[in-house]
Amino acid sequence: MTALPRIVIVGGGAGGLELATRLGDRLGRRGQAEITLIERSRAHLWKPLLHEVAAGSMDLGHHELNYLAQSHWHHFRYRMGEMIGLDRTAREVIIGAVTDEDGSEITAQGRYGYDTLIIAVGSGTNDFGTPGVREHAYGIDTPEQAKRFHRRLVNACLRAHGGDGPLRAGQLQVAIIGAGATGVELSAQLHNTTRQLVAYGLDRIVAERDITLHLIEAADRVLPALPERLSAATETLLRKLGVQVHTSSKVEAVGPDGVRLADGRTIPAELTVWAAGVKAPEFLTRLDGLETNRINQLLVRPTLQTNLDDDIFALGDCAAAPWLGTERTVPPRAQAAHQQASHLYRQMRRRLAGKAVEPFQYRDFGSLVSLGEYSTVGNLMGALVGGSLMIEGYFARFMYLSLYKMHELALHGPVKVTLDTLARMITRRTEPTVKLH
DSSP: OOOOOEEEEEOOSHHHHHHHHHHIIIIITTTSOEEEEEESSSEEOOGGGHHHHHHTSSOGGGTOEEHHHHHHHTTOEEEEOEEEEEETTTTEEEEEOEEOTTSOEEEOOEEEEOSEEEEOOOOBOOOTTOTTHHHHOBOOSSHHHHHHHHHHHHHHHHHHHHOSSOOOTTTTEEEEEOOSHHHHHHHHHHHHHHHHHHHTTOTTOOHHHHOEEEEEOSSSSSSTTSOHHHHHHHHHHHHHHTOEEEOSOOEEEEETTEEEETTSOEEEOSEEEEOOOOBOOGGGGGSTTOOBOTTOOEEBOTTSEETTEEEEEEOGGGEEOBOTTSSSBOOSOHHHHHHHHHHHHHHHHHHHTTOOOOOOOOOOOEEEEEOTTSOEEEEEEEGGGTEEEEEETHHHHHHHHHHHHHHHHHHHOHHHHHHHHHHHHHHGGGSOSSOOO
């Protein structure tokens, strides 16, 4: 009996999980290939939602997706583990051991053979070696990090409410470093949720007087990677909300009580969030000679195949993929990972049929930034709008939510997405509008 072709996907983020699901439904269910997803976490959450978890405006339990259940429903294998190495000669992925909280081993270190390997491990923030970031700043790259920050935020409010005297300098001040999409969206969400939080009986705190949010950006404007008019509209709204926006402000160090800027200023803060920069995982630089760039992204050709190995592909934030028709690489956005997953789904079918793999063409449909309950702003691009069209308000909010629905549709199909959406609408009416723990 001939062995089935082995397609191994490492990383269960937006792109990796969408690809595993679609390949499982098509190839796995029909017995045409063996699809395996390797992921260190037990459950999936769409990464653009993490700022809402951190702010407490979203219940993680309502949006998490268990990998083991998804693999059962969609005919692929889920293997819990973290990629730590690669043997290209033997065509094996090396996976590290997994332990629980008390150090007991769950799964041992092992190797998984592949015929086609697709790496989709995403990226995290880049601290650029700034002193104090690892010790004193919170990241929100994972659900665990987002939940940890939210607990500290609630604790800070309870501590201030239970104190006897006036607030000390920096108390109930939050510094958010990095005014990209994550930092901007988090600042708006925190403005809303902190006011809702104190409304649940924390009457010793006056939000407008006691809670201050600082948004710090080294560039000369917020959202520096997006169109300038979108940036200007966003900053205007943030300032109206009372967010202290500090542009052209490079961070020199992060301490336990605040942030020191390169120009000598100090911004006091009880909590600091680092949301600046993008960097792929460091282990990618040690994958049996595969080429990477300065932020650890794997260098890939237009086909998304790595430069040195036709059997290894990369997608999403961990890949430096050429943007055909430009001198740039594909930007690290959710829409890019979604497009690349759809492209590789088609290419894996061509590959199994013995056909040549086609190049990937990224289509930029614009950018959207959600400012929580206050507004959504963005720009649409493409032939549909004749170039670039700036949008805001309810229409922009609808377009922003549709991005998440597209991700859910790729994972679940229309029936389950419709039922889940209705269930969430009902439960939101019976729960606090912000998580209190």
